[in-house]
Amino acid sequence: MAPDELNVLKDGMRMLVIEPAGLxxxxxxxxxxxxxxxxxxxxxxxxxxxxxRFELVYHFYSTAHRVRVRLKTRVPEDDPTVDSLVxxxxxxxxxxRECHDMYGIVFRGNDDLRAILLYEGFVGHPLRKDYPKDQExxxxxxxxxxxxxDVGSKAA
Amino acid sequence: MEAKLRNPVRSIFEQTRREGTVVVNIGPSHPAxxxxxxxIAELEGEKVVRADAHCGYxxxxxxxxCEAHTWHNLIPYVDRLNYCSGLINNFAYCEAVxxxxxxxxxxRCRYLRTxxxxxxxxxxxxxxxxxxxxxxGAMTGFLYLVMIRDFIYEHLADLTGARVTYTYGRIGxxxxxxxxxxxxxxDEILDQYxxxxxxxxxxxxxxxxxxxxxxxxxxxxxxxxxxxGFTGPILRxxxxxxxxRKDTPxxxxxxxxxxxxxxxxxxxxDRYYVRMREMDESVHMIRQLMDLLPDGPINVDDHRCTLPxxxxxxxxxxxxxxxxxxxxxxxxxxxxEMYSAHEAANGELGFYIVSxxxxxxxxxxxxxxxxxHLGGAHRLMEGFQLADIVPTFGSVNIIGGECxx
Numbered sequence: 001m002a003p004d005e006l007n008v009l010k011d012g013m014r015m016l017v018i019e020p021a022g023l024x025x026x027x028x029x030x031x032x033x034x035x036x037x038x039x040x041x042x043x044x045x046x047x048x049x050x051x052x053r054f055e056l057v058y059h060f061y062s063t064a065h066r067v068r069v070r071l072k073t074r075v076p077e078d079d080p081t082v083d084s085l086v087x088x089x090x091x092x093x094x095x096x097r098e099c100h101d102m103y104g105i106v107f108r109g110n111d112d113l114r115a116i117l118l119y120e121g122f123v124g125h126p127l128r129k130d131y132p133k134d135q136e137x138x139x140x141x142x143x144x145x146x147x148x149x150d151v152g153s154k155a156a
Numbered sequence: 157m158e159a160k161l162r163n164p165v166r167s168i169f170e171q172t173r174r175e176g177t178v179v180v181n182i183g184p185s186h187p188a189x190x191x192x193x194x195x196i197a198e199l200e201g202e203k204v205v206r207a208d209a210h211c212g213y214x215x216x217x218x219x220x221x222c223e224a225h226t227w228h229n230l231i232p233y234v235d236r237l238n239y240c241s242g243l244i245n246n247f248a249y250c251e252a253v254x255x256x257x258x259x260x261x262x263x264r265c266r267y268l269r270t271x272x273x274x275x276x277x278x279x280x281x282x283x284x285x286x287x288x289x290x291x292x293g294a295m296t297g298f299l300y301l302v303m304i305r306d307f308i309y310e311h312l313a314d315l316t317g318a319r320v321t322y323t324y325g326r327i328g329x330x331x332x333x334x335x336x337x338x339x340x341x342x343d344e345i346l347d348q349y350x351x352x353x354x355x356x357x358x359x360x361x362x363x364x365x366x367x368x369x370x371x372x373x374x375x376x377x378x379x380x381x382x383x384x385g386f387t388g389p390i391l392r393x394x395x396x397x398x399x400x401r402k403d404t405p406x407x408x409x410x411x412x413x414x415x416x417x418x419x420x421x422x423x424x425x426d427r428y429y430v431r432m433r434e435m436d437e438s439v440h441m442i443r444q445l446m447d448l449l450p451d452g453p454i455n456v457d458d459h460r461c462t463l464p465x466x467x468x469x470x471x472x473x474x475x476x477x478x479x480x481x482x483x484x485x486x487x488x489x490x491x492x493e494m495y496s497a498h499e500a501a502n503g504e505l506g507f508y509i510v511s512x513x514x515x516x517x518x519x520x521x522x523x524x525x526x527x528x529h530l531g532g533a534h535r536l537m538e539g540f541q542l543a544d545i546v547p548t549f550g551s552v553n554i555i556g557g558e559c560x561x
Contacts, residue, residue, distance in 0.1 A: 013495060037382050037383075038382050038385065038387070039385055040385070040497075040504065040506060040523055041495075041506060041508065041521070041523040043508060043519075043521040045510055045518070045519050046519075057493075057508065059495055059506070059508070059523070061504075063382060063396070063398050066403040066404055068495065068497075070495065089383060089385070090380075090383045090384040090385070090531075090532060090535075091383070091384050091385025091528055091531055091532060093531060094527065094528065094530065094531025094532075095385075095527075095528065095531070098527070102219070115212070116210070116211065116212055117211070117212040117215040117560055117561070118212060118215065119212065126217060126220055127219060127220055131220075133217075133220060133221070133223075133224055
């Protein structure tokens with residue numbers, strides 16, 4: 001199969017809209033059959049008030065065919081979970097972390113969803129539409145180095 | 157009382173994996189990391205066994221801020237992503253909006269944007285090469301390159317009014333046309349560039365110290381580079397001739413004659429050389445563009461995005477209303493979504509925008525090359541010496557503003 005068989009939009013972008021359950025299977029096919037070897041980007045769009053609320057948008061590029069494809073899937077607010085693509089693309093690790101930071105999407109299978117652009121202790125997910133732009137965050141207290149050293153020496 | 161938080165950055169490895177190794181922290185504020193980036197590394201002697209790069213110190217909420225401004229008003233924010241080549245960001249963003257609005261640029265604007273993109277690429281590569289040379293001790297090389305870069309900055313300040321944050325792109329065109337004599341000065345600078353870059357080649361290319369520090373250091377294969385999302389000079393240094401200007405031509409690149417330089421090994425030396433060669437290609441393109449540059453208007457004649465002439469704003473009611481609506485409500489961009497990517501100096505710079513048909517964006521997302529590159533940067537550091545982190549990091553050229561947004 002050639003990538004031309006995918007749905008081509010007016011601007012030359014190919015697009016697929018799928019169910020979250022079919023994500024891994026679709027990406028597997030995109031990568032092996034259509035040679036979409038470069039994982040460009042993942043982000044979410046928060047359609048607040050609609051159901052399912054979050055739309056996940058993936059972009060892939062094929063260095064052989066020189067075309068891009070956009071993959072979209074929607075996840076609900078009460079369980080914003082989707083399978084991670086780390087088993088296919090190394091670059092997914094970082095980009096999924098960012099999406100987790102900003103929208104609170106959980107990528108099942110990505111074992112490293114630490115805060116990346118934000119910090120530990122940040123409350124909420126800033127790119128959600130119900131997060132006010134002028135929201136203030138609690139100040140992170142200084143580390144208690146003496147207490148930590150104390151714990152460390154006891155453990156040793 | 158809530159529990160005290162620990163260090164805001166939690167490394168994936170707080171403890172060493174085995175005896176005989178030690179975990180050290182480098183940065184976020186460190187003289188050798190230009191940009192506030194933190195690297196936590198596990199060392200065995202001087203060798204890096206594992207590395208964990210952490211960013212976010214320059215996060216300014218760019219994407220959130222965009223959702224509160226009109227399509228035009230966020231152009232100054234875009235400047236501040238990759239602040240070494242602000243014009244490329246301007247044009248990549250404007251093109252995404254223009255595509256969504258279905259706007260065709262005027263020929264002069266198209267050529268001028270191409271010319272300025274290449275000019276910006278030279279400034280960006282000069283900065284990157286200069287900084288990486290300086291970090292391994294080549295101060296003369298740094299000064300030569302930064303001198304040319306300063307010529308370019310001053311020259312762009314002539315055109316745009318700013319040295320770094322240009323805000324020169326407009327949806328459907330540019331802020332203003334070239335001032336008189338600008339192209340003549342451009343010619344002079346390109347001649348100067350060739351003299352100074354020739355000196356860099358003779359200082360560095362066969363320099364024993366430079367080769368020892370960069371050859372076979374920070375090596376990555378093409379397959380690994382693609383897996384980790386590397387684009388731009390880093391991917392090309394591995395030998396893959398992947399360049400959006402050739403592969404999916406935009407602006408006026410389809411009409412230009414240029415080569416895509418590639419490396420052999422994907423190490424620091426190749427990344428240095430690919431950047432040097434790319435600058436030469438950019439100069440070659442700029443010279444062609446100076447000949448091709450047609451006369452004519454720089455802004456499209458479209459009341460949806462282009463501000464009416466001041467003369468008309470003061471003399472007729474339609475233009476006054478048009479001006480008012482564009483400033484107060486912003487250009488009305490049709491509902492839809494668009495991903496548009498340019499070959500920026502560091503790799504694929506993509507803008508994914510979503511509009512609901514209003515004057516402000518519903519969502520703006522930047523696919524920034526630096527952020528993706530940082531995600532794979534540990535692959536370039538692991539297995540090499542602690543001292544190699546500095547030149548490797550320099551050759552990856554992570555720009556904090558673009559990485560952290």
